[in-house]
Amino acid sequence: MEKDVVKKIAQLVRAGATLTSYTCPVCGTVLVRLKTGELYCANCERTVVLVKTEEEAQQAVEVVQLREVRRIVFDKILQLGREIEKLSAPEMIEHLRSMSLLLDIYERLSRIHTEASKQQAKSF
Ligand SMILES: [Zn+2]
Numbered sequence: 001m002e003k004d005v006v007k008k009i010a011q012l013v014r015a016g017a018t019l020t021s022y023t024c025p026v027c028g029t030v031l032v033r034l035k036t037g038e039l040y041c042a043n044c045e046r047t048v049v050l051v052k053t054e055e056e057a058q059q060a061v062e063v064v065q066l067r068e069v070r071r072i073v074f075d076k077i078l079q080l081g082r083e084i085e086k087l088s089a090p091e092m093i094e095h096l097r098s099m100s101l102l103l104d105i106y107e108r109l110s111r112i113h114t115e116a117s118k119q120q121a122k123s124f
Contacts (some may be wrong), residue, residue: 005029008042024048040046063116077102 013019018033024031024041031048033035038047051057061117080099082098084092 002043002069005043012040022048022050022120036040051080059116063113066109066112068105070113073109 001041009019009030012032012034016035016112018040020033022031022039023029024044025048027041027043029043034040034047039050049060051060070079080095080102084095084099087095091101101105
């Protein structure tokens with residue numbers, strides 16, 4: 001470990017952080033746990049998300065991918081919302097049905113994100 005990094009870690013510990021038995025996946029430096037609960041690498045100067053198993057790693061990837069799907073669904077909802085203005089009543093009802101379906105999916109996807117971030121907080 002570089003002297004500077006050791007000094008930085010010492011500073012963080014003095015400020016209330018604690019040393020952990022985890023190491024940075026990028027550079028191998030010992031991670032400290034900040035008062036906020038986050039793991040931090042003093043060498044990379046960034047927080048590190050701890051992933052325990054292959055399954056959890058896969059899950060983390062999926063959550064990120066689902067975030068993209070959620071964005072697409074959200075864009076579609078906005079698009080439909082802009083279109084209903086010019087439609088006749090029966091067409092509007094069709095559109096609103098589609099919107100309602102999309103909103104359901106959007107809500108479910110949002111729930112997955114909330115659950116995922118709660119679980120992440122717990123695993124620390
Ligand atoms: Zn690092």
